[in-house]
Amino acid sequence: MDFDFKKPLSLYIHIPVCNAKCDYCAFYSVPKSKIEKSAIQAYTDGICQQIEDLTKQMDMPFYTAFIGGGNPGCLTVDQLEQICKSVCKNGRPVEFTTEINPESLTEEHERLFEKYLNRISMGVQSLDENALSYMGRNVTLKQTLRGIDLACKTKKNTGCSLSFDMITCLPDFHNPVEDLQNLLNQCKEVQPDHLSVYALTPEEGTPFYKRLEEKKTQDLPNSDEQAEILTKIWAFLKDKGYEHYEVSNFAKKGKESLHNSVYWNYGQYVGLGPGAHSRAFKNGTVTAYEVHGNIASQSVESTVLTKEQALEEFVLMGLRHKQGLDLNRLENEFGYNMKLLKDRILDGYSIKNGRLVPDDNGLLISDAAALEILH
């Protein structure tokens, strides 16, 4: 992969293993029981080799790094450390996150947060037993509560940043605000710095999708009901001191995800592992890379994006977050005709300090706003 190593480079590492599959999940991952221990070690070694090949070409650390999945907690702590060490060969990234499922976090992980990592992203999804069972989640409520307690303890002991993922827009048996309040109550001594709250989306091919299609489960709320739920959540989290800075993301002041901001600001990043994506910016061209394959073998497909494709990605990503779209880059890097812009700005967006920024209403219609600009 051909990156401009003089520019900041962020790193995403995909760990395609889970303890078991959740019914709603369409990400590529293999249940741990179906894979040999030696295959997980071989995968870890392969990832470390790729990281080290990259660090040899760089004279600075990765800007940000994110170990995601799957569930990186399915690796042993030693295997995770092996990856962390490779990532930090040239120094520690400013933000270094690992995702981890509640059932997998242990006290032993704390040493990784002392030496390498500085952010936990934990998929809680819900503290409502009915919701966990409706979604076909692979973790029990008891395991989830234990994981939250341990994540809070890790933050207290190491000063790392803490983010939880929650799922919402479930049928009316679920009270989304109460669910979030229960999460905050569970975090007694420390509060999460960051929350990602996603609407449950039925993905074709998943057991959850099949259940819905066969009418074997209660239907999801329609789009008006979903908008109502999201508005309630936004008001609740604002009241608790979280800024709504991206369509699905909320943070305490200064605690926005730097890694995800690289995607939204259309920065340079490399993705390793099956299904991972990369964007390389070199000599005025944008090259997209996609990793195909599975845990045992992978290949990389590269595509040089046309100006139009790069512009489309830049606008779609830029309008999703409160920092907004950089109009200087829009004109100079992507050749957009700025005379057309004024008539194409939808309500909910306005120009501030050289950027096109959304308010809360704008965030609800960011895709439509992008299409209008790309018209």
Ligand code: SF4
């Ligand atoms: S733990 Fe996460 S990645 Fe694994 S199956 Fe569940 S939702 Fe998907």
